[in-house]
Amino acid sequence: MPMEKTFNAAEAEARISKLWIDQKVGRAGANAVPGAEAFSIMIPPPNVTGSLHMGHAFNNTLQDILIRWHRMQGHDTLWQVGTDHAGIATQMVVERELARDKSNATRREMGREAFLSKVWEWKEQSGGTIINQLKRLGASCDWDREAFTMSGNFPDAVVKVFVDMYNKGLIYRGKRLVNWDPHFETAISDLEVENIEVKGHMWHFKYILAGGETYEYLEKDAEGQVTLREKRNYISIATTRPETMLGDGAVAVHPSDARYAPIVGKMVHLPLCDRQIPIITDEYPDPTFGSGAVKITGAHDFNDYQVAKRANLPMYRLMDTRGFMRADGAPYEVAVARAREIAAGSPTNENEVDSLNLVPEKYRGLDRFEARKLVVADINAAGLAVTTLVRTVDEETNSEALHLEPVVEAKPIMQPFGDRSKVVIEPMLTDQWFVDTAKIVGLALDAVRNGDTVIMPQSGERTYFHWLENIEPWCISRQLWWGHQIPVWYGLNLDVDSFTDDEGDDALDEVEILNILGDGGYVEREARSHCAADSAAVAEFFRDDLAPLPHPLNAARVVEVVDRHAAVALLAQSLADYNLSQDPTHLTYPIWRDPDVLDTWFSSGLWPIGTLGWPDNTPELQKYFPTSTLITGADIIFFWVARMMMMQLAVVNDVPFKTVYLHGLVRDAKGKKMSKSLGNVIDPLDIINEFGADALRFANAAMASLGGTLKMDTQRIAGYRNFGTKLWNACRFAEMNGVWEGYATAATPPTASATANVWIIGETAKALAEVNEALKTFRFDTAADALYKFVWGKVCDWYVEFAKPLFDGEQAQETRATMAWVLDQSMILLHPIMPFITEELWSTTGTREKLLVHTNWPTYGLDLVTPEADREMAFVTTLIDEIRSARAQVHVPVGLKIDLVAMSLSAESRAAWDRNESLIRRLARIETFAEGPAPKGSITLALEGATFAIPLAGLIDIAEEKARLQKTMDKLAKEIGGLKGRLNNPAFAASAPEEVVDEARANLDAREDEAAKLRAALSRLAEIG
RNA sequence: GGGCGGUUAGCUCAGCGGUAGAGCACUACGUUGACAUCGUAGUGGCCACUGGUUCGAUCCCAGUACCGCCCA
Known part of the structure; x- marks a missing residue:
């Protein structure tokens, strides 16, 4: 059955994809020769919720x-x-x-276990979407090894790493200011926060000095002239977040700020709150910004947090997990009374400070933005807003009035948003788990510095260094349910420090048991904690804790309960039972697990070893780790690349990959980020449906130059679809000429005598060398470009045309063999970029031992290039180009065959002519050929080593031919001028390399030779008219 | 404010010491033994600006302007 005119991508891709998958062509080690070196790539695991977007398509191509x-x-x-x-x-x-279904229970209603089983259910149903889309793209992964960060050995690996790092002191728990997402009610890492400029306001408040104090406030201009002098009883502060003032711990000014020097150390009344805070100095306030005085809210601002730590200020948390003003704890009067005691020096601790709710009653329970409005209104009402005089005109009476209005500046502010939730992130003081990144960053920096891992483009290395050299502790706990739960368990601290053994039986008596349970007793203490792989292992640690305790506590059974609340209840129950029964065997010691899960990036940070079966030393781990290359978006260099480096080095003391190839974000044709809201998202599946996966893949490869942005243009994709069609039709032409009959795959080219055949074999070898070199250096664009130029520009444009007359001559047989081989090689070389169309052509042509996907990559070298053939074909193609160009310029109709006269031919040119006459005649549409002088009314072609004339008496417009020659002369003159200028400069000959000088000289000779021929032609024209 | 990068044909980009290339778009012509998802010929560029290094700079260095991205 003859081939169709075009490749039917929709039909063939599905069929070929199934074939590859059924035959497991991508399984680990497929097509490997014995003892072959390993080459491994870890896919950047897409989110299980995801679907394929252009970035994935690019990256995976x-x-x-x-x-x-x-x-x-x-x-x-x-x-x-x-x-x-x-x-x-x-x-x-x-x-x-x-x-979506209102009858469903919410996450909180159904509880953790039930919710997690829903998530698993969902994952089973729709988690395969993106994997199937990767298959449509033609990705040849080892599908049997598909991993998931929550399945297989992964959970064990994650837990093991956590435990190891915990034991090495690389992971710690602490109360820190973290980015809190009030929508998901979890901490998130710095990287998950997007800072976006929004319209905001700056309010100015007066904090009144305590004790009726006043001071002289002076403002000076740059020359030191006093511009403002007034007696003040307040300090003016500016804020974009008024609601946080309720938690202020101080007002800070810069130590060099003379305006406030008289009042540093004095106290001010905190508006709306019944407490006083000090004026302190710190380097943080900028004296040139606003009033130069900054309110310090340590629990709700990252800068203030640092100031508060330096000044040892209490940090009062104002909000709950949803971003509402706190409504918990003691009444305001009670809390504020205690806060005053603390301010006066009463000893306290972090936990107590955190437990104090200093939100006045009227703001409690309000949303933070509601609270903001109310605080502003109340401050205005209290006359504590900084005001300015405003003149208004009454329209009816036309009378002017002056009155004071609060100063509120409208100004753009940078506001943090959750990258998933899109709600305003609240800095929040909470207990979280951290990786002490400073301790593990060194190896990750060294590995790149000493070249164990190479990041390309090199600018990526600079970014990597910059971030790692300034790394912050990594908050790895998330208050979510879906994820790897932190392997830390807590138990009540029952250490009995005042045990008196009245009975001499080394056992607790009833009074002591009551002490444990009673108000303010042991159960109120901070819990003990242990980290271990599972509850059985952790129970050992708790038994060790219990061992030194008095009977019967030392014999208690360790049991796991859901949380601290349940633990206290169970312990009480258990002790009460014991008190009655005196049977220690029923005594239980309850422990509960930390409810938080790990940051997703903690587990994906272990992707390279986790997917290879670690901690077991599997054969795959030995063979494929460290992996060869990581290809990923430059946007996740911090999220993922740097963390994999740190984690792998910390855990197995080896780099996860030898080369990292970073690429940019795929954008639309205009360079805009693709986003749903802009409506400029191009769905790769739509592209595949319209143009085929190969066209998309080729476009991706061609766009992949190092460092640039990636602009996706469907017109360009269409162009590469056409490229596939071009190859298809070259093969179809071959088929129509019986080229494939009896042809079987051959590693080496056939012996050829016709120059065109010898030449194209050499061009094939050049293409192979270029593709190899390009792919070795990750220049996918260069590889694609070389293949495009070879297949279209050499094989189709010239070789197929040359072959047509050869098919009729004595060299028909070798030409068929050569064409088959060249097209074969084209399929092979193109296969990595365009796998579908090449696999399809492979199966419809010749006799094949294996699928193309497993066909051996060629190994022939540039020794197949024959310089004589190159020169000869250069002469032929140049001559044809020149004739065609001349014909077009003097408007010779395409259909008209012309005569050609050779005025002069060098020996080499004559030989070339003789061997290729039929090709030239055919492609330049020559009727007759003769040697001799130019007939009258000819146009002239000057080539290196030959001059030709085309007699066109009566057909040509003399003026037009003159113009044509003059144009060529002008171009030549410009070149000659440049070359002469250089050669006449003595410094050039003295300093430039010899070959450059020689080349320039040879070039000049050739140009002058051509110019002379053209001058002669012009003078001949002048004779005519 | 800090870091990284860009500025080359109408558009999208290569090139990165020897006076410019591709694809697309555009113009004219065109169905010759594969291909109109095509062919042939052509139009189009002080390589952002200013200095410096060099025999020679689009390319290296410094500065300026503008534009991106990332982090505060």
Whole structure:
């Protein structure tokens, strides 16, 4: 059955994709020769909730190109595929799904266990979407090894790493100011916060000095002239977040700020609150900004937090997990009384400070933005706003009036938003788990500095260094349910420090038991904690804690309960039972697990070893780790690349990958970020449906120059679809000429005698060398460009045309063999970039031992290039180009055959002519050929080593031909001028390398030779008219 | 404010010491033994600006302007 005119991508891709998957062409080690070197790539695991976007398509195309290239070379390849559980994103999706049906219970109503089983259910149903989309793209992963960060050995690996790092002191728990997402009610890391400029306001408040004090406030201009002098009883502060003033711990001014020097150390009344705070100095306030005085709210601002720590100020938390003003704890009067005691020096601790709710009653329970409005209104009402005189005119009476209005500046402010929730992030003082990154960052920096891991483009290394050198502790706990739960358990601290053994039986008596349970007793103490892989292992630690305690506590059974509340209840129950029964065997010691889960990036940070079976020393781990190359977006260099480096080095003391290839974000044709709101999202599946996966892949490869932005243009994709069609039709032409009959795959080219055949074999070798070199250096664009130029520009534009007359001559047989081989090589070389169309052509042409995906990558070298053939073909193609160009310029109709006269021919040109006459005649549309002088009314063509004339008496417009020649002369003159200028400069000959000088000289000779021929032609024209 | 990068044909980008290339778009012509998802010929550029280094700079260095991205 003859081939169709075009490749039917929609039909063929599905069929070929199934074939590859059924035959497991991408399984680890497929097509590897014995003892082959390993080549491995870890896919950046897409979110299990996700679907394929252009970024994925781009990223995975590049990975697949490398994998296919190495696999065809017989290397032992692994492309590890899988998905990420994506804590927040997945929890969000499942909650949203549940909310669609009002009859469903909410997450909180159904509880942790039931919710998690819903998430798993959802994952089973829709988690495979993106994997199937990768298959449509043609990705040749090892599908049987598909991993998931919540399945298989991954949970164990994550827990083991946590425990190890905990034991090494690399993970700690602490109360820190973290980014709090009030929507998801969890901490998030710095990287999950997007700072966006929004319209905001700056309010100015007066904090009145305590004790009726006043001071002289002076403002000076740059020359030191006093511009303002007034007696003040207040200090003016500016804020964009008025509601936080309720938690202020101080007002800070810069130590060099002379305006406030008289009042540093004095107290001010905190408006709306019944307490006083000090005026302190700190380097943080900028004296030139606003009033130069800053209110310090340590629990709700990152800068203030640092100031508060330096000045040892209490940090009062004002909000709850949803971002509402606190409504818990003691009444305001009680809390504020205690705060005053603390301010006066009463000893306290972090936990007590955190437990004090200093939100006055009227603001309690309000949303933070509601509270803001109310605080502003109340301050205005109290006359504590900084005001300005405003003149108004009454329209009816036309009378002017002056009155004071609060100063509120409208100004853009940077506001933090959650990258998932899109709500305003609240800095919040909470207990969280941290990785002490400062302790593990060193190895990660060194590995890149000493080249164990190479990041490209190199600018990526600079970014990497800059971030790691300034790294902050990594907050790894999330108050979510979907994720790896932190392997830390807590138990009540029952250490009995005042035990008196009245009975001499070394056992607790009833009074002592009551002490344990009683108000303010042991159960109120801070809990003990232990970290271990599971509850059985952790129970050992708690038994060790219990061992030194008096009977019967030392014999208590350790049991796990849900939380501290349940633990206290169970312990009480248990002790009460004991008191009656005196049977210690029933005594239980309850422990509970930390409810938080780990940041998703903590587990994906272990992706390279986790997917290879670690902590078991599997054969895959030995073979494929460290992995060869990581291809990922530059936007996740911090999230993921740097963390994988730190984690792998900390855990297995080896780099996770040898090369990191970073690429930019895929944008639309205009360079805009693709976003749903802009409506400029291009769905790669739509592109595949319209143009085929190969066209998309080729476009991706061609765009992949190092460092640039990636602008996706469907017109360009269409162009590469056309490129596929071009190759298709070259093969179809071959088929129509019987080229494939009896042809079987051959590693080496056929012996050829016709110059065109010899030449194209050499061009094929050049293309191979270029593709190899380009892919070796990750220049996918160069590889694509070289293939495009070879297949279209050499094979189709010239070779196929040359072959047509050759098919009729004595060299028909070798031409068929050569064409088959060249097209074969084209399929092979293109296969990594365009796998579908090439696999399809492969199966419809010739006799094949293996699928193309497993066909051996060629190894022939540039020795196949024959310089004589190159020169000869250069003469032929130049001559044809010149004739065509001349014909077009003097408007010779395409259909008209012309005569050609050779005025002069060098020996080499004559030989070239003789061997290729039929090609030239055909492609330049020549009727007759003769040697001799130019007939009258000819146009002239000057080539190196030859001059030709085309007699066109009566057909040509003399003036037009003159203009044509003059134009060529002008171009030549410009070149000659430049070359002469250089050669006449003595410094050039003296300083430039010899070959450059020689080349310039030879070039000048050739140009002058051509110019002379053209001058002669012009003078001949002058004779005519 | 800090860091990284960009500025080359109408558009999107390569090139990065020997006076410019591709694809697309555009113009004219065109169905010759594969291909109109095509062919042939063509139009189009003080390589942002100012200095410096060099025999020679789009390319290296410094500065300026403008534009991105990331982090505060």
